[in-house]
Amino acid sequence: xxxxxxxxxxxxxxxxxxxxxxxxxxxxxxxxxxxxxxxxxxxxxxxxxxxxxxxxxxxxxxxxxxxxxxxxxxxxxxxxxxxxxxxxxxxxxxxxxxxxxxxxxxxxxxxxxxxxxxxxxxxxxxxxxxxxxxxxxxxxxxxxxxxxxxxxxxxxxxxxxxxxxxxxxxxxxxxxxxxxxxxxxxxxxxxxxxxxxxxxxxxxxxxxxxxxxxxxxxxxxxxxxxxxxxxxxxxxxxxx
Amino acid sequence: xxxxxxxxxxxxxxxxxxxxxxxxxxxxxxxxxxxxxxxxxxxxxxxxxxxxxxxxxxxxxxxxxxxxxxxxxxxxxxxxxxxxxxxxxxxxxxxxxxxxxxxxxxxxxxxxxxxxxxxxxxxxxxxxxxxxxxxxxxxxxxxxxxxxxxxxxxxxxxxxxxxxxxxxxxxxxxxxxxxxxxxxxxxxxxxxxxxxxxxxxxxxxxxxxxxxxxxxxxxxxxxxxxxxxxxxxxxxxxxxxxxxxxxxxxxxxxxxxxxxxxxxxxxxxxxxxxxxxxxxxxxxxx
Numbered sequence: 001x002x003x004x005x006x007x008x009x010x011x012x013x014x015x016x017x018x019x020x021x022x023x024x025x026x027x028x029x030x031x032x033x034x035x036x037x038x039x040x041x042x043x044x045x046x047x048x049x050x051x052x053x054x055x056x057x058x059x060x061x062x063x064x065x066x067x068x069x070x071x072x073x074x075x076x077x078x079x080x081x082x083x084x085x086x087x088x089x090x091x092x093x094x095x096x097x098x099x100x101x102x103x104x105x106x107x108x109x110x111x112x113x114x115x116x117x118x119x120x121x122x123x124x125x126x127x128x129x130x131x132x133x134x135x136x137x138x139x140x141x142x143x144x145x146x147x148x149x150x151x152x153x154x155x156x157x158x159x160x161x162x163x164x165x166x167x168x169x170x171x172x173x174x175x176x177x178x179x180x181x182x183x184x185x186x187x188x189x190x191x192x193x194x195x196x197x198x199x200x201x202x203x204x205x206x207x208x209x210x211x212x213x214x215x216x217x218x219x220x221x222x223x224x225x226x227x228x229x230x231x232x233x234x235x236x237x238x239x240x
Numbered sequence: 241x242x243x244x245x246x247x248x249x250x251x252x253x254x255x256x257x258x259x260x261x262x263x264x265x266x267x268x269x270x271x272x273x274x275x276x277x278x279x280x281x282x283x284x285x286x287x288x289x290x291x292x293x294x295x296x297x298x299x300x301x302x303x304x305x306x307x308x309x310x311x312x313x314x315x316x317x318x319x320x321x322x323x324x325x326x327x328x329x330x331x332x333x334x335x336x337x338x339x340x341x342x343x344x345x346x347x348x349x350x351x352x353x354x355x356x357x358x359x360x361x362x363x364x365x366x367x368x369x370x371x372x373x374x375x376x377x378x379x380x381x382x383x384x385x386x387x388x389x390x391x392x393x394x395x396x397x398x399x400x401x402x403x404x405x406x407x408x409x410x411x412x413x414x415x416x417x418x419x420x421x422x423x424x425x426x427x428x429x430x431x432x433x434x435x436x437x438x439x440x441x442x443x444x445x446x447x448x449x450x451x452x453x454x455x456x457x458x459x460x461x462x463x464x465x466x467x468x469x470x471x472x473x474x475x476x477x478x479x480x481x482x483x484x485x486x487x488x489x490x491x492x493x494x495x496x497x498x499x500x501x502x503x504x505x506x507x508x509x510x511x512x513x514x515x516x517x518x519x520x521x522x523x524x525x526x
Contacts (some may be wrong), residue, residue, distance in 0.1 A: 026464035083421045091414040094407065105404065106423030151423060187266050211299060 004029045004155055004186050005050070007079075008060040012042075012049040021047040021210045023182035026153060030189045032177065034197035037207035038230060042087055043190040046207070047157050051083050052076045064066050064154060078106050082153035086160045086190075087145040097125055099132045100166050103150030110152025111183045117146035139170035144175070149180065156180060158189040162196060174200055194226060206230055241375035241396055246497040247490055248376060254469075254489030255386030256451065258461050258482040259444040261469035262392055263437035268477040269525075270413045270433040271327060279463030281438065285311055286454055287353055291361050301481020308442040315438025327430065338513050342459065349456035352488040360449035385447050389485065392440055393478045399436070400478075409433055413476075441447040468511040474521030483522055487514070 005027040012020040020042050025031045035043045048054045050061050050068070057070035068076045077083075090099050100117055118125045121142040127135055132143050141161055148156055150200070162170040170193075177187060177200055191197040196205055198218040206214040206229040214221065214229030260282060267273045275281075285307055293429050294301035326333035368380040399404035412429045419426060448462070449452060469488050473480030488507050495506020514522075 034402060053417075053421070072425070074423050074425045077421060077423040084417060085421060089415060089418045091411040091418075093410050093414050098407050099405070100424050102419075102424075105408060109327075147422065 002029050002032070003027075003062070004064060005188070006060075006062045007046075007050060008062075010046070010049060010059055010070065011055065012045050012054055012063065014045075014054075019210055020049065023210075023212055024207055025212065027186050027188055030181060030184060030186050031203070032181060032189070032201050034189065034201035034204045035188065035190045035207055036192070036194050036197050036226075036230065038192070040209075041207035043207050043209040044159055046212075047083065047159050047188075047190060050076075051081060069119065080108065080152075080154035082148035082151045083158055084144045084148045084156070084158040084161060086142075086163070086204055088137075088140045090140055090143055090147075092131065092133040095129050096129045096132050096135070096143050099148050100150050103147035106151050106193075108152045112152050113147045114150075117149060120149075120179055121146060132136065136169075138173065140163050140205075141165065141169075141173055141174075143174065145180075149185070155183055155186045155188060158187065160190055160192065162191065162193055168195065194230070208232060224232055241373070242497065243494070245494060246375045248378065248384065250490030250493035251486050252378070252382035252386045252489070254482070254486030255382070255389035256444070256447055256485070257465050257469045258389040258394060258485030259385065259440065259447060261466040261473075261481045262389075262396065262486055263440040263444070264463075264466045264468045265473075265476070265478060265481045266396065266437045266440070267434060268470070269478075270409050271416070271430050273323070273327065273430075274331060274338070276335055276338040276463065277345060277459070278338075278441070278463065278466060279459030280342045280349075281292070281441045281459075282445045282448055282462050283454055283456070283459045284362070284448035285442045287349055287358070289446050289449045291353075292357050293360060295399040304446060307446060308439055309412065311438045311442035311445070312435045315441070316431045316435040319434035320427060323434065324427050324430055328496040346456050346459060353456065355455060357453040358449075359453045360446075362450040364452065381447075381450060385451065388443060389482060390442060393482050396436070396440070396478055405432065416442065417493070446514060455520045460491050468507065469520055472511060472514050474524035476525035477521070480521060480523035480525075481487065481518040 003026060007025050009025055010020055011018065023046055025046070034209060037043050049056045052071055052073035055070070059069040060067060061069040066079070068079055078138065091102065097114065100114060106141070109237065123139055124142055124146065125177065127139065132140065135143065141189055145161070161173060182185060187196065189201065192211040201218060203215065203217050205212050205219070208229060214225060264275060266280050267275055288301055288310060289307050292298045292306055293300050298306065322332065323337065326337050362381065365381050369377045371377040395507035400410060408424055408429055412424065412426065416426055461521070465488060469484035470481055471484070472487050473482070473484030487510065491510035492503045492507040
């Protein structure tokens, strides 16, 4: 397996506020990696930094053999990184099918097409001409994932895809992950549900307060280690 | 009979107002951009047409193509290198910049073409008409303007709802922050929207040049009619803009039927009345 994504000492700021402190994260070709951590730990900021939504100029984000740090979001997308944004962010005035087609606007070649997405999420077929935002939360999430897949990404980024969804719906959505990986796409998920993350990922990184506090394969990590990395090991640090 | 005639002429005049307004409506719809220099762009297109035809003796058909190409190109470049810089959450900077452009354009036109009013001689088109009855006849030029308005708005509607470009424009209108994550380049998409709007501005300018006398300071009044048509129709709705133009046109011709001095006033009064009754316009989309 070759390295697909590698960040070295990545930092990010919102104005004067530093949100990330030297993050080293890597994803191999075809791998599924999960980022866990509590609210405000910096997981979503990390995704925003590598996709070009917040400036990362002069830093090191190696993706598919080139440094994409400082490139604009649309260029990074064309390089093969597609995002399922937090809150889904479907285009309300577009139908389900039009939302999917927007994803294909960059014309990257690859296995995914409208038919492929409808095979992956058959629930969407009957709704293809409905406005995207008229669907249930789970179906909207399927559209958001499908829209990202339409660009035939090498790396699919999923930000909080299970947030606000019923457990049954989350299970349905996660059954798509192996099928997506079968097409050769690597996946980086941000997930607050540790159990779900452990079940689906090859490796996990735990974020806390803008730093990676733990990483490894799910079976190499104990519950105690994860709890310590997730919540902080001593009370003083928590208070700070 | 004279009233029916007035309404009919008003509907046709509404076509011209819809042409004035369509570009404004489009730019506001895609990027919430209010172009105060819109009327001056229309007048610039009219001057360009007159300069090509009477100044350089270019065949009118060729001149039309040249005007439309110039306007579309200039629109793209203007958005890409200037107006994109002031686009943002705050709507005030674009208003200030285009207000400045409006003053610059008016003075430049004054410098180049003098304060004399101009008109594009349109030959038989100026007076030719179809007689329907003793009291009612329809001029070829107003009929052409109305047909052009319907064609332009129908064409824009097709572009917006049936093409990949239109899909991207609507997506950008919904959520410009997310579009780059889907591979769209906002700077380019905004410039394409302005180029399309400028194409319509060119068409409007050519008809303005044939329809009436105009001078370098004619822009702001056109902007006002365009604003009124857009707001009566409802923000973001193209067919609404046509309806708004027609309502404005009919109000003006009916006002003029009562007394020639009431033409413009009647239009403004109807606009104000509609603003009170339906502040969001007739067919609001946003």
